[in-house]
Structures are given as structure tokens and as C-alpha cells.
Amino acid sequence: MSDGLDRLVDDIARESRTRAEEIRKTGLAQIEDRLAGARAEATREADQITRNLRTECDAVVNRRVSQEKQKARLAYLAEKNRILSDVMKDVQARLLEFCRNDSSYRPFLLKSIAQGIDAIPSDRVKVALSEKDIRRYKGTKLLADALSTMHTTKTAVLSDEPVETTGGAVVTSEDGKVRVDCTLEARLELMKPQLLAEISKILFLS
Amino acid sequence: MLDQTNKEISELKRDVPNKITSMRQDILQKATKRRESALAEAERTGVEEAKRIALESKKQLESISQIPSAKRRQAVDRAIELLLS
Numbered sequence: 211m212s213d214g215l216d217r218l219v220d221d222i223a224r225e226s227r228t229r230a231e232e233i234r235k236t237g238l239a240q241i242e243d244r245l246a247g248a249r250a251e252a253t254r255e256a257d258q259i260t261r262n263l264r265t266e267c268d269a270v271v272n273r274r275v276s277q278e279k280q281k282a283r284l285a286y287l288a289e290k291n292r293i294l295s296d297v298m299k300d301v302q303a304r305l306l307e308f309c310r311n312d313s314s315y316r317p318f319l320l321k322s323i324a325q326g327i328d329a330i331p332s333d334r335v336k337v338a339l340s341e342k343d344i345r346r347y348k349g350t351k352l353l354a355d356a357l358s359t360m361h362t363t364k365t366a367v368l369s370d371e372p373v374e375t376t377g378g379a380v381v382t383s384e385d386g387k388v389r390v391d392c393t394l395e396a397r398l399e400l401m402k403p404q405l406l407a408e409i410s411k412i413l414f415l416s
Numbered sequence: 417m418l419d420q421t422n423k424e425i426s427e428l429k430r431d432v433p434n435k436i437t438s439m440r441q442d443i444l445q446k447a448t449k450r451r452e453s454a455l456a457e458a459e460r461t462g463v464e465e466a467k468r469i470a471l472e473s474k475k476q477l478e479s480i481s482q483i484p485s486a487k488r489r490q491a492v493d494r495a496i497e498l499l500l501s
Contacts, residue, residue, distance in 0.1 A: 223417075226417045226418060227417065229418055230417050230418050230420075230421040233418065233421045233422060233425060234421050234424070234425060237421075237424075237425030237428065237429065238425070238428070240429070241425075241428055241429060241432055244432050244436070245432065245435060245436065245439070248436040248439060248440060249439060249443070251440075252439065252440040252443040252444060253443060255440075255443075255444060255447075256443050256444055256446070256447035257447075259444070259447040259448060259451055260447050260450055260451055260454075263450075263451055263454050263455075266451075266454075266455060266458075267454055267455060267457070267458035268458075270455060270458040270459055270462055271458050271461050271462040271465060272462075273462065274459070274462025274463060274465060274466045275462060275465050275466060275469065277466065278465075278466035278469040278470055278473075279469055281470075281473070282469055282470065282472070282473030282476075285473060285477060286473065286476060286477060286480070289477050289480055289481060290480065293480065293481070293483065297488060297491055297492060297495070298495075300488070300492045301492055301495045301496060301499070304492055304496055305496070305499070308496070308500070318500055394499070397499055398499065401498060401499060404498065405495045405498060405499070408491075408494055408495065408498060409491040409492075409494070409495055412487060412490055412491040412494060413480075413483055413487060413488070413491050414480060
């Protein structure tokens with residue numbers, strides 16, 4: 211009788227342990243599932259944070275590099291412009307010297323006057339010079355010499371009105387409607403792009 | 417025994433949201449830290465590279481600033497030649 215009862219108690223206890231073990235296993239599995247799901251979701255979000263990291267890092271480096279390159283390029287251009295501007299000042303100073311020397315300046319002036327007269331579609335023209343040149347060449351054969359180089363029937367008179375220039379001439383039709391600027395300043399302005407390119411080639415390409 | 421087990425499991429389940437929050441924070445914090453650290457490294461690389469470019473630029477500027485006077489004279493001569501031709 212006692213043995214039978216003991217066995218029954220043992221059976222009930224065993225069954226309870228088995229059931230408790232099942233409950234524990236099921237519960238723990240559910241917990242593990244939830245944790246695994248949450249881990250996977252968090253990992254996905256973490257991947258999202260680092261997904262474009264390589265591109266972002268490259269962008270950070272490139273931003274710094276391109277900023278500095280731009281700065282360097284601007285500094286280089288500014289320095290180049292400063293040098294070119296200095297050289298152009300030297301050119302202007304040299305032109306002043308050139309205009310002081312009558313033996314080299316007079317042929318240039320004759321050519322400038324002839325070019326101006328040739329460009330004016332009028333038989334009678336006025337030639338304006340700088341104040342200094344008026345003083346220097348008034349009463350000389352300057353205009354006659356210029357006309358003689360052209361084999362033309364045009365006539366030219368020297369204007370009493372001086373022009374602001376280092377050298378060269380401004381030629382106008384008699385009625386003043388057509389004007390041709392053959393001064394050194396006009397030539398300098400006209401040829402500036404070509405001059406700067408040529409100077410740059412000599413100074414910076416080697 | 418069964419009550420005891422049910423109780424234990426219930427307690428474990430009650431703690432799951434906290435565990436999830438903590439685990440999630442941990443994972444996201446690590447990713448954020450990795451990102452920040454990589455970006456900081458990239459910034460350092462960028463700064464280094466920028467310094468190198470600045471140095472090169474300085475040398476280049478020094479080099480064009482020291483144009484020999486003969487070359488400068490040659491440039492002026494050529495400009496005058498073109499102007500007066």
C-alpha cells in the first residue's frame with residue numbers, strides 16, 4: 211500500500227518536473243525569439259547608420275581637398291595677375307622711354323598717323339597729338355612725311371586740341387564724325403589679351 | 417513546482433523589453449561610435465591632404481614669384497615688339 215502511494219507520488223512529481231521543464235523551455239524559446247528579432251532589427255538600423263560610411267568619408271576628404279585646391283588655384287592666379295600687372299607697368303614705363311627717343315618714336319608716329327588717315331573715309335582729316343608732341347612736331351614736316359608714305363591725295367591738318375596720350379595720334383574726319391584712335395594706349399588696350407598671353411608664355415611656361 | 421516555473425518565466429518575460437532596449441542601445445551606440453570615429457579619421461586625412469596641397473601651393477607661389485630678371489626683361493621686350501610692330 212505504502213509502495214503504491216510512493217510510486218504515485220514519484221509519478222506525479224516526475225510529471226510535474228517534465229511539465230515544468232517544457233514550460234521553461236517554451237518560455238525561454240519565446241524570450242530568445244523576441245530578443246533575436248529585436249537584435250536583428252537593431253542590427254539592420256546599425257547597418258543603416260554605417261551603410262554609406264565609405265561614401266561619407268570620401269566626401270569629407272574630398273571636401274577638404276577641393277577647398278584647399280580651390281584656395282591654391284586662386285592664390286596662384288592672384289600671384290600670376292600681380293606679376294603680369296607689374297610687367298605691364300614695366301611695358302608702360304618702357305613706352306614712355308620709347309616716346310622720349312625721337313629717332314625711334316618718329317617713325318612709329320608717322321606710321322600711326324598714316325594708319326589713321328588711311329582708315330578715315332574722307333579727303334580732309336585732322337590729326338591730334340599729345341601736348342608734348344604738338345610742341346615737338348608743330349611746324350615740322352611730320353604730316354607731310356606721313357602722307358608721303360601713303361601716296362594719297364588726302365590732306366591733313368594738325369589739330370590745336372591736344373589729346374591725353376603717351377604717344378601716337380588720333381585722326382578724325384573734318385566734320386568730326388569719324389574718329390580713329392591710333393594712340394599707344396588704344397593699341398595697348400586692343401592688344402592686351404595677346405600681350406598678356408605672350409608674356410605669360412615667356413614667364414610661366416618653362 | 418509548475419507555479420514556480422510559470423512565475424520565473426513570467427519574470428524573465430517582464431524583463432525582456434528592458435533587455436531589448438539595452439541591447440538596441442548598445443548596438444546602435446557602437447554603430448554611431450564607429451561612424452563618428454571613421455568620419456573623424458576622414459577629417460584628419462582631409463586636413464593632412466589639405467596641408468600637403470597648401471605646402472605645394474606655397475612652393476609653387478615662391479617659384480613663380482622668383483622669376484629671373486632676364487626672363488622678365490625678355491617678356492617686356494616681346495610685348496614692346498608686338499605693340500610697335
